[in-house]
Amino acid sequence: METLLFLAHVESDGSLATQAREALGAAREMADALSGAPLHVGVVGRDVAAAAGSIAGCGAARFLGVAGADFSQPRYASDAAAAEALCKAAAATVVIAPATSRWCRVLPGVAQRVGGRVDTHVTGISADGGAPSVTRWYYRQRMEATLTRAHRPWIIVLDPGCGAPWKGEAGAATVEVVPVKLSETCRRTTVTGVQAPPADQQTIRPDAGLLFVAGAGWTKTQPDGKVHAAEAAELILEFLRKAQASLGGSKSLVDLTGEGQAVLPFMTHLNQIGQTGATPRHPKGLSACCHGEEPHVVGWRFISERRAINLDPNCGWARGKADVLYVADAFAVLRRVNALLGEK
Amino acid sequence: MTTGYQIVVCGGIVPDPLQTLDPVANPAGPTIKNEMMLPAVLDPWAAHALYEAAHLAKATPGSKVWLVSLGPKAKLQQVMMTVAQKVPFELVALDGQAGGFTDTYEVAALLAGAIQAIPGLDRSRLLVFGGWESASRGAGATLQMVGERLHVLDQFQGVDRLAIAADGSFQILERIEGGRHQVSTCAGPPAVLGWATGSLPEPPNNSQVGMANMRTVMPALHRAKPAKVGAEGVTFARVSLPSQRRDTRIVKDLPVGEIAREIVAWITGA
Ligand SMILES: Cc1cc2nc3c(=O)[nH]c(=O)nc-3n(C[C@H](O)[C@H](O)[C@H](O)COP(=O)(O)OP(=O)(O)OC[C@H]3O[C@@H](n4cnc5c(N)ncnc54)[C@H](O)[C@@H]3O)c2cc1C
Numbered sequence: 001m002e003t004l005l006f007l008a009h010v011e012s013d014g015s016l017a018t019q020a021r022e023a024l025g026a027a028r029e030m031a032d033a034l035s036g037a038p039l040h041v042g043v044v045g046r047d048v049a050a051a052a053g054s055i056a057g058c059g060a061a062r063f064l065g066v067a068g069a070d071f072s073q074p075r076y077a078s079d080a081a082a083a084e085a086l087c088k089a090a091a092a093t094v095v096i097a098p099a100t101s102r103w104c105r106v107l108p109g110v111a112q113r114v115g116g117r118v119d120t121h122v123t124g125i126s127a128d129g130g131a132p133s134v135t136r137w138y139y140r141q142r143m144e145a146t147l148t149r150a151h152r153p154w155i156i157v158l159d160p161g162c163g164a165p166w167k168g169e170a171g172a173a174t175v176e177v178v179p180v181k182l183s184e185t186c187r188r189t190t191v192t193g194v195q196a197p198p199a200d201q202q203t204i205r206p207d208a209g210l211l212f213v214a215g216a217g218w219t220k221t222q223p224d225g226k227v228h229a230a231e232a233a234e235l236i237l238e239f240l241r242k243a244q245a246s247l248g249g250s251k252s253l254v255d256l257t258g259e260g261q262a263v264l265p266f267m268t269h270l271n272q273i274g275q276t277g278a279t280p281r282h283p284k285g286l287s288a289c290c291h292g293e294e295p296h297v298v299g300w301r302f303i304s305e306r307r308a309i310n311l312d313p314n315c316g317w318a319r320g321k322a323d324v325l326y327v328a329d330a331f332a333v334l335r336r337v338n339a340l341l342g343e344k
Numbered sequence: 345m346t347t348g349y350q351i352v353v354c355g356g357i358v359p360d361p362l363q364t365l366d367p368v369a370n371p372a373g374p375t376i377k378n379e380m381m382l383p384a385v386l387d388p389w390a391a392h393a394l395y396e397a398a399h400l401a402k403a404t405p406g407s408k409v410w411l412v413s414l415g416p417k418a419k420l421q422q423v424m425m426t427v428a429q430k431v432p433f434e435l436v437a438l439d440g441q442a443g444g445f446t447d448t449y450e451v452a453a454l455l456a457g458a459i460q461a462i463p464g465l466d467r468s469r470l471l472v473f474g475g476w477e478s479a480s481r482g483a484g485a486t487l488q489m490v491g492e493r494l495h496v497l498d499q500f501q502g503v504d505r506l507a508i509a510a511d512g513s514f515q516i517l518e519r520i521e522g523g524r525h526q527v528s529t530c531a532g533p534p535a536v537l538g539w540a541t542g543s544l545p546e547p548p549n550n551s552q553v554g555m556a557n558m559r560t561v562m563p564a565l566h567r568a569k570p571a572k573v574g575a576e577g578v579t580f581a582r583v584s585l586p587s588q589r590r591d592t593r594i595v596k597d598l599p600v601g602e603i604a605r606e607i608v609a610w611i612t613g614a
Binding site: 075076077080100101102104105106108109111113117118119120121133137138139140142144145146147148149150186188189191192194195196197202203204205206209210243245255268269270271272275276284286293294295298301305306307309313317318319320321322324325326327328329332333336337339340341 | 359374376388447449479482483484492497498502504517520521523524526530531540541577578579582586589590594595598601605606610611612
């Protein structure tokens with residue numbers, strides 16, 4: 001019989017993120033499907049009581065915790081030690097954890113340490129037929145596979161937005177503290193903070209309903225023979241503000257930043273969507289001045305509704321990659337869109 | 345005492361992203377149709393790691409860069425013809441399957457073994473570099489497992505910057521949620537860094553570098569040991585291409601005002 005462990009870390013305010021609750025929802029479902037498989041909860045952080053309490057009603061057989069100042073920062077050495085201790089204390093055969101940057105940094109290493117195997121970027125978990133199986137994408141979202149593993153322990157790292165967050169009663173949970181003593185070699189790294197663009201230049205909004213993708217066309221010579229990069233920057237920023245959209249870019253556009261051409265100052269490699277960029281999840285996506293080539297469009301795998309604005313009726317979007325292609329000048333369209341959004 | 349770094353870049357090869365990929369089921373597990381015929385490239389994020397490694401080695405006298413790569417010998421040779429023109433490195437080649445459907449655990453065991461076998465490697469100055477995710481498996485797991493096997497406890501993923509302070513300590517920027525970077529300091533080597541894009545452009549081809557590299561690349565390929573790699577214990581129930589073609593409605597000759605109204609209605613759900 002399987003023994004399940006839901007593995008989470010607390011946020012800086014001591015709470016559990018929505019993403020962690022999604023992984024808990026998946027773990028709970030699996031425990032129910034594997035009738036009788038015990039579900040354990042393992043939480044890491046400075047103080048784990050509040051987080052454990054917030055999911056007290058999840059039917060866990062045990063709440064285990066690794067806590068203390070040493071475990072407040074997302075640092076490989078301490079997180080690995082904590083996660084290893086929790087996996088062992090629970091004697092888990094299947095571990096389900098959210099794919100936060102903190103867990104992604106460390107859980108494959110933990111799998112190695114506990115003699116296990118790992119699957120990351122999992123988009124679906126099931127226990128049909130009485131055995132756990134997972135679904136994930138290969139070749140940068142080009143093909144989807146469903147697989148099972150004979151080896152245990154098996155660490156499954158679930159991507160955000162791939163399941164409903166667990167909902168249930170909060171209460172008091174008795175947390176069994178799992179002692180972890182860190183050696184000095186685990187303290188060679190210190191996390192000193194987070195670097196983020198100034199609020200008015202923060203263009204990446206993972207929770208936005210709309211992804212707006214700008215392509216290199218914004219910086220290219222326009223039909224009047226001139227480049228209008230400054231106007232492009234203004235139009236895009238105004239649109240992002242009014243539509244509360246998240247900003248993505250094509251590789252060609254973000255690469256220009258490094259080459260000192262007329263560019264959009266707020267665009268960095270972090271905005272890049274595609275093969276060597278991000279694959280964000282948003283319900284809608286609007287592309288403008290981007291050609292829609294395959295290495296870009298693989299980054300749209302998890303964008304449900306897609307529209308594009310391009311001067312070229314034969315661009316990639318026309319070939320089954322978007323629901324609607326507007327053959328038009330994106331400068332003119334965005335100007336009008338901004339005006340209309342302003343009236344709302 | 346040496347102050348240089350011993351930088352080992354782990355970089356696999358992947359089909360050129362512009363190619364169409366079709367999965368096929370084989371008794372030993374899934375593979376890509378005509379995989380051996382498809383042009384291959386050095387895995388893009390691993391390529392960034394290699395450029396960062398070369399840059400760091402150049403700035404730090406006494407440093408050396410190795411590129412450890414697992415792939416079918418003939419494919420490795422093809423990719424090295426281009427990569428060797430870019431920056432100086434010594435190749436350590438392993439002759440085995442290079443696809444997304446092999447398991448990280450097995451790949452990591454082979455890579456760690458190859459690193460341990462590098463003659464005279466000073467593990468106290470070791471930096472293991474690589475891409476934070478491959479373009480094939482995209483798991484972000486191999487480097488961590490390699491690091492564990494080499495007992496390296498300072499590990500970083502999604503790295504965009506490594507800056508070295510006067511005292512030899514590192515400041516490292518890693519990508520985290522919401523377009524932000526986590527900032528860490530680390531006492532120094534040994535460390536594992538899985539690179540994202542970093543900040544360096546692709547270096548131009550340099551035929552002198554190419555000639556110097558090829559002197560070690562060809563013997564390394566010649567020496568490359570056959571490496572058995574698969575995905576033991578994994579059963580793929582299904583591998584499929586998404587039904588991704590949409591019925592695109594192409595809107596031409598509509599006045600800009602109308603297009604704008606349609607887009608706003610769509611965005612706002614009105
Ligand atoms: C290894 C590798 C990895 C890659 N990874 C990625 C990746 O992660 N992400 C990515 O995006 N690409 C990636 N690419 C590059 C990709 O193949 C394309 O080159 C890139 O996406 C093109 O960017 P673009 O469409 O913005 O630019 P372009 O191809 O230059 O297209 C510009 C578009 O703007 C349109 N345009 C110009 N002016 C206007 C206007 N006024 N109104 C409307 N439309 C206008 C033009 O018609 C044109 O379609 C990768 C390539 C390789 C080889």
